[in-house]
Amino acid sequence: MDEQTDGRSLPELREIDLDSLKGLAHPLRVRIVDVLSSHGSLTASGLAERLGESSGATSYHLRQLERHGFVREVTGKGTGRERWWERMPGGITISDRTITDTPTGRAASSLVLTQWEQNRSQLVLDFAQRGWDILPHEWTDPAVFSSSNLRLTAEQLAEVSGAIEQFLEDIVERFRGKDAPGARPVLIHFDAFPIVDGVATPTED
Template sequence: MVSKKKDEIVLEMAALKGLAHPLRVAIIDVLSAYGAATASTLAERLGESSGATSYHLRQLEKHGFVREDTTRGSGRERWWERVPRPISLNATELGPTSADREASDLVMAEWQRNRQKRLAAFLAHGLETVGKEWIEVSGVSTANVQLTLEQMNDLTEELAAVVDSHLAKYRNQKTPGARPVQIHVDVFPIIDGVEQGGDVSGSAKDEQ
C-alpha cells in the first residue's frame, strides 16, 4: 500500500511500481482534471479499450490511488474517482540504475509529458476554445531569482500553502460556469548556475 504523511500519498516501492505504467498515470491525470468517470468514459478519452482501463483501474485501486464513487452509477457500471490526497514521489534514495529508479523516472516523465501536452494545447487553441475572458485571467510566466537553500524552501512552502487553500475551498464544487483548471507551480535551482559565494567545481547529480 502507501504510507501517509500530512495527508499525502507518499509512495512506497510497491505502490510506485503499481503506478509505473503510462496508462495508469494517464488515468490518474484524467480523474484529477475532470473528476469521476467510468472505465468506458476513460477508454474513450484516452483512446483505449474499456477492458484495458478496467484492468488498470483495479490495479490503481489495489494501491490506494483510486476508489469507487458509490454515489454514482448503477449495477451495470462503476464510477471511479481519484483518492483526494496529494501524491508525493521521492527518488533521492534510489540508485540511478535500480528498477525502483526506473519506475520513478517513468512516472515523473509521464506526469511531465502530460503537463506539457496540456499547456501546448492551451497556448495553441485556448482563445477559440475557452474565450477571451478565460485567457485574460490565465497566467503562463517564468521568474528568475537567486535564492539560498533556506529561502527556496520558504518559497516552496508558501506557494504550496496558497495552492492548498484554493484546493480546499473549491474542490468538488458544482458552481455553474466552473471548468477544469490546472495549476502548475515550478520552483527549482538552475543546475548550471553559480552558487553565490562558491564555485561550480565538483560532480553533478541527477536527483528527483
C-alpha cells in the same frame, strides 16, 4: 515528488511506498489518474474514449490502480456491467529518500514524473493552440503563464519552494469542495489556465 488532486475537500497528502509507486509507474495509469482528477468519475469505456485506448486496457489498469489505492469504485453509481471510478481523495507524495536512493525507486519516480509533465505540457499546448479561439474572454483573460530565472543555493530553493507551496495551498483551500455553477476544470501548476480538452493526448513518436 508531490501530485495534488482536483481541488475538492481532501485529506492530507498520502505518503506512498515503493510498492505503490511501482503500481502507479505506467504511462496509461498516470494518464488515467490525471483524467479522473480533472473530470471526476468515469467508466472504463469513458476513459478509453478520452484516452484513445481500448476499454479492456483501461479496465485492467483501473483494477491495478485500485489495488494500490489510487482509485476506487463509486458506490451507488452504475450497474454491474458499468462500473464508475474516481480518484482516491487526497494528494500523493514521496518524501522517503530510501525509495529514490534505489535504482528501482528512481526508475519508477522518473517514469511517473515524466508522464505527469508530458500530460501537463500537452494541456498547455492545447490551450496555447486552441484556447483563445474556442473559449470566451472571461476564461482566457485570467489565464497566467509565469516563470522566473534565479541563481539560488539549495537552501534558498527549499525556502522558495516551501513558500510557494504554502501560498498555493492557502489559496486553493478556499475553493476546495465548491463546485460552483459554470465551473470547469482548471490546472494550476505555477501556471493557471482553463483546460481546453481535458485530456493530455500523447504526441506521435
